[in-house]
Amino acid sequence: MTARRGRPSPSVLSRDRILLAGLALVDEEGLDAVSMRKLARRLGVDPMSLYNHVDGKDALLDGIAEVLLAAIPAPPPEADLRETMSALAHGFRAAMLDHPRAAPLVLTRRLASMTALAPVEAALAPLLAAGFPPDRAVHGLRAVLAFLIGTLMREVEAAPTFGGSVQRLADLSASGLPAVAAAAPYLAVCDHEAEFEFGLRIMLDALGEP
């Protein structure tokens, strides 16, 4: 019932093994460093062997994005609507922060597959169950998602190479732009957690009642 065919020998390659190795490669070296050849080297295999399990580089990246999305946990079933939406948003954020260098794959690519639709279902189902008409449910979900994507893009791209932000603060103060200079101490640092909670509350408030 579980084995796809009667082949017990652990074949070297599989779509899953490739995607996981790809994710590890992104985690370690970043998105720009991903190449079919390097990934094949890492798996001890000819580059062209990957094409037996994955449709090409773009499909590989989509597959890695789906691995990230699959890590979002289902919200507790006894939660009310607001708790459910909040849990999904926090789960989404946690999944992205677990793999910050791969997160842009989810945040910037149009994902069309079935498995990419699962989180949409998880958010839409409680909205409809709470009595939201489908058009308003979709509308509200889109607004929340836009905020989540924008916030996470900022959080995940925040250059970790950027040592102390002291230099950045000095640059901002010396920018010659008066408002930027005046707000420099607050521009130089960002409490991502607080920004996330602040914006999420706004968006969930805006959802309103069915």
Place this chain on the structure above:
Amino acid sequence: MTARRGRPSPSVLSRDRILLAGLALVDEEGLDAVSMRKLARRLGVDPMSLYNHVDGKDALLDGIAEVLLAAIPAPPPEADLRETMSALAHGFRAAMLDHPRAAPLVLTRRLASMTALAPVEAALAPLLAAGFPPDRAVHGLRAVLAFLIGTLMREVEAAPTFGGSVQRLADLSASGLPAVAAAAPYLAVCDHEAEFEFGLRIMLDALGEP
């Protein structure tokens, strides 16, 4: 006072000419198609000549992003705070929609240059002038920006290749996911304009009073 040196001959290459040609290349063929070599070919020049005016491919892409940002018009000076913020947001959106294939350069890259700071100044100045303390001004601006970036990413990535959305609707209905199927007609289409106005109103309302 304006000429940098007494060289009247219109030298073939300049940073600006390169950035504009780069933007045109992105507009026509998309981001993935951009290469230093192809851009040089388009300019009738050796690929390596570009490096005299631009620091490399990454700097080229940053430069193109700055060209986009520079197209955001200054808001009318007599406008009140809300009108000013709204005008900036609409100007930002219009600038991105003028070059949808280049927009991800602005929306997904961390821009550090001075010219990328100009729009921040334009938004921060009226907030401070209206009496917002700098920490709240930065906080509010970040929330609005996150929403704008997320919304515009969706709008700009929406595959224009995707013929009628009839096929997509059928896929969604047949997904086996009940909530997705129930909301399929609304998931299949997106009124980007309305989503933008809806979310912008929420974020500007959330700014509150100083």
Place this chain on the structure above:
DNA sequence: ACCTGAACACCGTTCAAGT
């Protein structure tokens, strides 16, 4: 100061051949 071209170390993917 700017432009050139050869060279280096890479890419993604097609295709014919193997087992």
Place this chain on the structure above:
DNA sequence: ACCTGAACACCGTTCAAGT
């Protein structure tokens, strides 16, 4: 059914040489 390797048409960038 899966894996291989040669081959093709590309990349970004360094470096030495030209003017």
